[in-house]
Amino acid sequence: MEKVETKLHLPALKKPSGSLVVKKDDKPVKTFSISSVQKQGALGNILKGESIRQKMHKEQQAHKGLDLVLMGDLTGSMYAYHAILKRKFTEICTTLFQLIPNLRIGIIFYLDHGSGDVYVTKVQPLTVNVEQLQTFISGTPDGNGGDSDEAVEDALYDALEMNWSEINARSIVLFGDARPHEVCACPHQYDYFNIVRLLFEKQVTINTVYCSTGVDYRRLTELHKVGIGDFSHRISRLDDACFFSWIANVTGGVAIGVQQIDDIVDIIKAMAAKDAGKIDELEKEELKITLRPIPALVHIKEQAKLIEEKKKLLGYK
Incomplete structure (x- = not known):
């Protein structure tokens, strides 16, 4: 029996003109890649x-809080500042620990080499123990000092080894009236220029208080201008005031002089509040007590704004 082939004829789609229409999809076919x-x-x-x-x-x-290191010269000319620190330290702590969350405070005192004193530097690691800090301040003796320069370089070296937090902002308030020794005059061959560079790389801000009435406290910043983080030109043998100006400027800190010895208390509070981002809050609290602006605090706040603008331009956080 023959097979009959059956063809299925489908009607063609036609345009009105009668021509064939090829149907296209509106969407392209997705390919898998x-x-x-x-x-x-x-x-x-x-x-x-x-x-x-x-x-x-x-x-x-x-x-995030603040690691604050007070670094101070305790040679003979600085005796009065040490006495105030002993007397007012509890007040400083009461203000700052209430104001700044996660605050820790450390202390480095320094004298000089070869002066016959019982120490060159004394270090209190960062802590929240106020009683321990007060005992350290009260129990550390003053010294005589040797030559006109002091062992600032040794204190800065100790700051490199401080128990800094990985999270907190890092701040030093350096107060004194004399510059460090050059490398050749330091028994340990410490190079303060390179040590300061290393501290800057560790994101440590160094604020300075030049404890001498010979310089207008507002002009200290202008004595040795340098860009933040600019270690391209080595400095050496700066005079005392210029050194305190340089080290603050190059690390993004504030440099200030003192008009009266008692100013050191307000300055320490203001420097710490600045680096913790709490200077506005400190200003409000102090106004409740003093009923008038504190000149040192106002100056530090103004300088802090200028420094923040410079940091933004340079790309620093």
């Missing part, structure tokens, strides 16, 4: 990683 999927997966991991890092950063910022 393994490489694009892999890229998307990698991007997802990156975004996920970024999200984790952002959360960690926010968490750190929420717990």
Whole structure:
């Protein structure tokens, strides 16, 4: 029996003119690409990683406080400042620990080499124990000092080894009236220029208080101008006031002189509040007590604004 071939005839779609119409899809056909999927997966991991890092950063910022190191000359000419610090330290701590969350305070006192004194530097690591800090301040003796320069370089070296927090902002308030020794005159061959550079790289801000009435306290910043972080030109044998100006300017700190010895208390509070981002709050609290602006605090606040503008231009956080 013969097979009959059956053909299925479908009507052609026609335009009104009668010509055939080729039907096209409105949307292009999607193609599957393994490489694009892999890229998307990698991007997802990156975004996920970024999200984790952002959360960690926010968490750190929420717990960020201040590591404050008071670094002071206790040679003969600085006796009166040490006496005030002994007397007023509890007041300083009461203000700052209430104002600044997660605050820790450390202390480095220094004298000089070869002067017959019982120490060159004495270090109290960073702590929250106010009683321990007060005992350290009261129990550290003053000294005589040797030549006109003092062992500032030794104190700066000790600051490198301080128990700095990984999270907190890092601040030094250096008060004294004499410059450090050059390398050739330091028994340990400490190079203060390189030590300051290393401290800056550790994100330590050095604020300075030049304890002499020979310079207008508002002019100290202008004595040795230098860009923040500019260690391209080595400095040496600066006079005392210029050294205190340089070291603050190059690390993004504030340099100030004192009009009266008692000013050291307000200056320490203001420097710490500045580096903790709490200077406005300190100003409000102090106004409740003094009923008038404190000149040193106002000056430090003005200088801090200028420094922040410079940091933004240079790309520093």
